[in-house]
Amino acid sequence: MRMEFYFVTSNKNKLREAQKILNRRLKAINLEIPEMQAVDVVDVVQDKAKRAYEKVKKPLIVEDTGLYIKAWRGFPGALIKWLLWHRGNDGICKMLENEADKSAYAQAAICLYDGKRYKNFIGRVDGSIVLRPRGKSDFGWDPIFKPNGHNKTFAEMSGKEKDSISHRDRAFRKLKKYLDANRS
């Protein structure tokens, strides 16, 4: 029998994306749980999964994404949302202006937790931070991240193009593989 689980998210696009990749319906649940301070997204999703489980008492998944900048020794990682809210994409480029090495990676982590065991799925895309934001600016740090082997930033790609290589999709595909293998 298939395991039923919640997806702890308030984001309808993420829900749609997850359902498509996992090829199943998920129950979305929006819980007001503060995320823990950490650069490592795995720490963030595990802690959130634990706290979410305390509330819903059902198997669930939690997802989070981080941007790891090499010249900053991995900072900000999971804290990127705060840096982005305060500085914007332009500001991040400026802070990195004096660094020759612009390499970075995007990492998504999904934690599946059933009250007993944490199972984490990581999707990673290597790339670099561009000199100035490029493309549409409606989604996070997409305008400043260019995956390796591509000339476009995530924001310059079509939705389909981005989905085919994105860190989040990679993490969800690993989760799918796990669920398939465990017939759950």
Next chain:
Amino acid sequence: MRMEFYFVTSNKNKLREAQKILNRRLKAINLEIPEMQAVDVVDVVQDKAKRAYEKVKKPLIVEDTGLYIKAWRGFPGALIKWLLWHRGNDGICKMLENEADKSAYAQAAICLYDGKRYKNFIGRVDGSIVLRPRGKSDFGWDPIFKPNGHNKTFAEMSGKEKDSISHRDRAFRKLKKYLDANRS
């Protein structure tokens, strides 16, 4: 009668400092509580006080400190510890190199929580980030913060000199005033 409360900290220096200013003995308690993601230290201390209270069920105080950089629109605030761990003081100076405005403020927040009511005490010191770290490098971002009206960074000051103007001391002195006024 005097209210008894815990100080949630693992830091013996902070405990000593607090006891001196408050002129009373405090029970220190070290709880493994993840801090919430936020730039505002008040958010961090309130959330931590709430979670600590769930564990100890006694009145308690929680303290946290942030560094707010104007050119970065307040970032990193309470997240300074992560930026410091990853980049170090040198790195922070470098990230700020292209900004003409180096002004910043240090802010400490103490939350007193008795299970019913949060009472916050804020201590703030205005200053700026220096071009290069100066002074002994054994305590956080002291080598890069210079309070206004002084030529020395916190790290170049004697302990006594720093205590007389520090954000944390200011917050504790406000707490003392409150406790005295409420005879608690």
